[in-house]
Every structure is written in structure tokens, then in C-alpha cells.
Amino acid sequence: MRVLVTGAKGQLGTDVVRELNKRGHRSIPVDIEEMDITNFDVVEDVITRENPDTVVHCAAWTAVDAAQDAQNKESVMRINVKGTENIAKVCGKLNKKMVYVSTDYVFDGSGNRPWEADDEASPLNVYGESKYEGELATKKYCMKYFILRTSWVFGAAGNNFVKTMIKLGRKMDELNVVDDQVGRPTYTPDFARLIIDMIETEKYGIYHTTNEGEYISWYDLAVAIFNIAKKYDSRYKNVKVNGVTSAEYPQKAKRPKNSRMSTNKLIENGFRVMPTWENALERYIKSSKLG
Numbered sequence: 001m002r003v004l005v006t007g008a009k010g011q012l013g014t015d016v017v018r019e020l021n022k023r024g025h026r027s028i029p030v031d032i033e034e035m036d037i038t039n040f041d042v043v044e045d046v047i048t049r050e051n052p053d054t055v056v057h058c059a060a061w062t063a064v065d066a067a068q069d070a071q072n073k074e075s076v077m078r079i080n081v082k083g084t085e086n087i088a089k090v091c092g093k094l095n096k097k098m099v100y101v102s103t104d105y106v107f108d109g110s111g112n113r114p115w116e117a118d119d120e121a122s123p124l125n126v127y128g129e130s131k132y133e134g135e136l137a138t139k140k141y142c143m144k145y146f147i148l149r150t151s152w153v154f155g156a157a158g159n160n161f162v163k164t165m166i167k168l169g170r171k172m173d174e175l176n177v178v179d180d181q182v183g184r185p186t187y188t189p190d191f192a193r194l195i196i197d198m199i200e201t202e203k204y205g206i207y208h209t210t211n212e213g214e215y216i217s218w219y220d221l222a223v224a225i226f227n228i229a230k231k232y233d234s235r236y237k238n239v240k241v242n243g244v245t246s247a248e249y250p251q252k253a254k255r256p257k258n259s260r261m262s263t264n265k266l267i268e269n270g271f272r273v274m275p276t277w278e279n280a281l282e283r284y285i286k287s288s289k290l291g
């Protein structure tokens with residue numbers, strides 16, 4: 001299978017390319033230098049020339065708080081909406097499969113039950129709005145689509161919450177972390193494996209894709225990070241984590257408090273779900289250089 005991966009240098013794209021190569025598929029990694037997704041003519045030219053079976057669209061504006069700044073909104077929408085629309089149009093025209101990576105931020109975070117894939121979206125911030133509009137464009141222009149909503153992503157490439165905690169834990173004995181936003185983390189190597197499993201099928205649709213395990217808060221995740229890290233580096237054994245509310249830790253972009261997402265649809269369609277986030281976190285920290 002020939003698979004073109006956008007955002008191939010990013011956190012998820014890096015592992016998608018690695019997983020494709022591991023399985024013997026032909027990966028076609030592109031980033032802005034090879035394919036500016038906001039330029040339709042370029043997108044059409046590259047996809048037509050490379051002739052992939054599938055496009056895995058990982059490229060996106062992901063700076064959630066910066067997206068709230070008025071001067072950035074046009075860029076956010078151009079990248080996350082227009083860029084996605086361009087890819088969906090070409091995939092639709094050429095009858096290609098398309099994977100669009102979306103987010104828990106399409107939901108407003110109300111209630112306590114896990115969100116199902118067919119629940120109505122209602123974004124709280126500009127980033128969530130842009131990703132939801134990307135979903136709509138994908139559905140409108142491409143027949144063979146997988147829309148994969150994920151949350152709390154971490155991996156070896158790029159910046160993420162786990163890396164931030166590890167870095168801060170080397171310098172600070174006490175940290176305040178939000179304890180009223182609940183969801184589950186997603187480890188990019190596990191997610192990449194699931195993505196390739198999915199594109200090897202024709203079970204199209206919208207799915208929720210996170211690691212398994214208990215739903216937790218960011219505070220719970222931080223505690224788990226240091227409980228694992230101190231097994232490999234004694235510098236982390238005395239780090240104290242304090243839980244604080246979202247109101248006590250204000251950010252430009254409002255976050256959904258309930259980011260619980262049900263992965264039942266994966267199970268119903270016969271996909272092998274990801275391991276627990278605890279398992280993923282242990283593997284990640286064990287393989288990381290904590291120093």
C-alpha cells in the first residue's frame with residue numbers, strides 16, 4: 001500500500017511513517033516543504049503525481065491558546081479547514097482513502113458520560129471549531145474517510161504534557177496541575193499502529209481513538225508520570241503535585257472538562273484497541289532519556 005502522510009515531521013506523523021515502513025508499506029512523507037496543504041493546486045499536483053492509496057492527514061495548527069489570538073485565527077482556519085478541504089477534494093476526486101486526525105475539543109465538555117462518535121459537536125474554542133469544520137469538509141468531499149478523534153497526545157517527537165512534566169520535575173519540587181478536566185492520553189506509536197490497522201480495511205466513519213484504561217484528570221496523569229519516572233531517576237522521587245481547578249489555572253482557550261471518549265465503536269468494528277495509558281506511559285518513560 002502506498003500512503004502519503006502529511007505533517008510527517010510532527011509528533012504523530014513521525015510514528016505513522018515509522019509504522020508504515022515497519023509493515024512493508026510504501027510511505028510518502030510530506031511536510032510544508034513538499035506540499036503546502038493550503039494551496040489546492042499544489043495538493044492536487046502532489047497527490048496525483050504520487051498516486052497513494054491513502055492519505056493520512058496529520059498536519060494541523062495545534063497551538064490551542066495561540067489559536068485564540070485574533071491575529072492568528074485566519075491562519076488557523078486556513079491550515080485546519082482549507083488545508084483539510086483541499087486534501088478531501090483531491091481524495092474524493094481520485095477515489096482515495098483519507099484519514100483525518102481530529103480532537104476531543106470538538107465537544108463542549110458538558111456532562112460526565114463518555115462521548116460517543118455520533119454525538120453532536122459543539123466546540124468551546126477556535127482550535128476545536130477549526131478541527132470540527134475540517135471534519136465537515138472531510139465528510140462533504142471524500143467518500144472513503146476515517147475521522148479519528150483523539151486526545152492528550154504524547155510521543156517521542158514534538159512537545160507534549162508528559163515531556164513538560166518530566167522537564168519541570170527536574171527543576172521544581174512542587175507543581176500545580178488542573179484536576180477538573182478528565183479524559184485519557186494517547187501514545188503516538190500505539191495510535192499509529194491503529195491507524196494502519198484501520199486503513200487496511202474499508203470500515204469507514206468517525207471513531208474515537210485513545211489509549212484504554214480509567215478516565216483521569218491532568219493531575220492524575222502528572223502523578224502517574226512522576227511515580228514511573230522516579231523508578232528510573234531518583235531526582236523525581238520528591239516532586240509534589242497539587243491539584244487545582246481550571247479557574248485557578250486560567251488559559252486563553254477554554255478547555256472541555258469532560259473529554260471522556262468511548263472507544264466502543266472500535267471494538268464493534270473488530271479493531272484491536274490500544275493498550276492502557278498506564279502501559280503506554282511506562283513504555284514511553286522507560287525508553288526516554290530522563291536526564
